[in-house]
Structures are given as C-alpha cells and as structure tokens.
Amino acid sequence: MSALLITLLRYGFLVLLWALILLLVRTVIRDVTPNPAGPAPERKSEKPPRSADSLRRTSRLLVTAGPLAGTTLDIGANTVLVGRSPDSSLVLNDSYASARHAQFYNYRGQVYVEDLDSTNGTWINSQKIHHPVPLKPGMRVTIGKTVLELAQ
Numbered sequence: 001m002s003a004l005l006i007t008l009l010r011y012g013f014l015v016l017l018w019a020l021i022l023l024l025v026r027t028v029i030r031d032v033t034p035n036p037a038g039p040a041p042e043r044k045s046e047k048p049p050r051s052a053d054s055l056r057r058t059s060r061l062l063v064t065a066g067p068l069a070g071t072t073l074d075i076g077a078n079t080v081l082v083g084r085s086p087d088s089s090l091v092l093n094d095s096y097a098s099a100r101h102a103q104f105y106n107y108r109g110q111v112y113v114e115d116l117d118s119t120n121g122t123w124i125n126s127q128k129i130h131h132p133v134p135l136k137p138g139m140r141v142t143i144g145k146t147v148l149e150l151a152q
Contacts, residue, residue, distance in 0.1 A: 031119050032095060059111045059150060061104060066146035067093065073104075075111055080104040082143055083116075096120050096144030104135075111135045111150055120144065 061080065063071040073080050073090055080089040083101035092101070098118035105112055114132040115122035122129050123142040135141070141148045 031098070059106060061090075061111075061148050062151045063090070064140070064147050064149050066144075068146060072151065075104050075106050077106070082146075082148075083118075092144060092146055094144035094146060097146070101143050102141075113141055118143075 059075045061073040061075060063069050068090070071090070078089075081100060081103050082088055082090045082092065082097075083099050084092055084094065084097050085099040088100070098116070098120070100116045101118040102113055102115050102122040105114070112132045112134050113122065113124065113129070115129050124133055124135075125140055126142075135150045137150050139150060
C-alpha cells in the first residue's frame, strides 16, 4: 500500500474514534443532567385500569441492598415511582438509575413492576424486563445499585 493510503486510513480511523468518544460523552451528559423542560410526560402503559379490589390491598416493598437498605414503601392505591427525580416515591442518588426508572403498582391484589424505558434497565433475579411483570415475595428487583423485594 502506498504511504498516502496509509495516512488517509490513519486519519479516517482517528476521525471515527473521536466521533465515538463525542457520542459517548453526549450520551453520558444527557443521562446525568436533569431535564430542564421538567419531568417527562406521563406515558400510557398497557396495564389495565385498577379495580376497587386492588385499592383495598396494600403490599410492602423493602429495600434490601444499596444506600437506602432497610427502607420500606407501601404499595396500595398509588403507584410507587422509583428514580433519581425528586418527585419519585423512592429517590435514588445513583448514576445508574434514570430520573423515572421504574414503577410498582397493585392490580387486583397482585404487585407489578414496570420499567419506564430506563437507560440501564430494571432487572428481576438477574433478568432484564421489557414489560410489566408480576412480583412474588422473594423476587429481587435491581435498579442501579439498589435491590428491592416484595415483603410477605
């Protein structure tokens, strides 16, 4: 190969490398900085509406690992929002958690967890979830460095 071709390939590789680095930095900045436009709009989920039966039952979430270990949250008629946003029910100071990361809700006596299109995902027993999943006692829900379990 000629010296000119090798030089062009080197410069092309450097341009691609810098483009990748800039894209990575932009993604990190977008994820870490708060949204100046306010909280994200409520998105319509595919879950069915809550029944009167689900409003009567209350379940409890327990934080078993992470900075908030020992914290408990009641899941009754209200949805429990977990994330870095100050308006979350459980505010996580964790760079691996999104502002609106996941939500827990009670439907017909069954507690569900739903990932809200978070960057790093919501995990149940080391499996990433993509749709609302019913929780059973003992299932470990991992959001960033925080682990939650449904208390019996």
